[in-house]
Amino acid sequence: MATFLVLRQLPGLTRDQYAAAHQAASDVARQADSSRVVRVREGFLIPSRGWAICVFRAESLADVTAVNQRAGVPFTEVLEVIELRPTEEE
Numbered sequence: 134m135a136t137f138l139v140l141r142q143l144p145g146l147t148r149d150q151y152a153a154a155h156q157a158a159s160d161v162a163r164q165a166d167s168s169r170v171v172r173v174r175e176g177f178l179i180p181s182r183g184w185a186i187c188v189f190r191a192e193s194l195a196d197v198t199a200v201n202q203r204a205g206v207p208f209t210e211v212l213e214v215i216e217l218r219p220t221e222e223e
Contacts, residue, residue: 134170136216137189137197140209144183151178151185154206158187161204171200 139158143151155176162171174188189197194211201208 134172134190134192136174136214137191137194138212138214139187139189139197139201140212141185141187141207142183142209143185143207146178146180146183146185148178148180151176154185154204155187157204158201158206162189162200169196169199171196173200 146154155173159173162173170191172190174190176185176187178185189200191197191200194213198211201211
């Protein structure tokens with residue numbers, strides 16, 4: 134599975150509205166066809182900029198796009214990204 138960022142420009146969006154939109158995308162992803170697994174990960178709201186960034190895991194950009202469209206959550210762009218995590222020190 135690949136990692137995708139869904140970028141949203143939503144000026145004036147409140148924390149509660151963002152939480153509801155994030156939940157809507159999660160609900161649609163869970164209801165999706167089992168052959169098209171889409172996982173909604175964390176999300177970030179930047180209220181001072183009117184931006185939100187949601188992190189998804191899926192097989193394709195098209196699958197992530199479809200989930201957001203079915204959820205009715207507006208988005209500006211969907212980008213595939215390379216996820217890097219620091220290695221754990223022993």
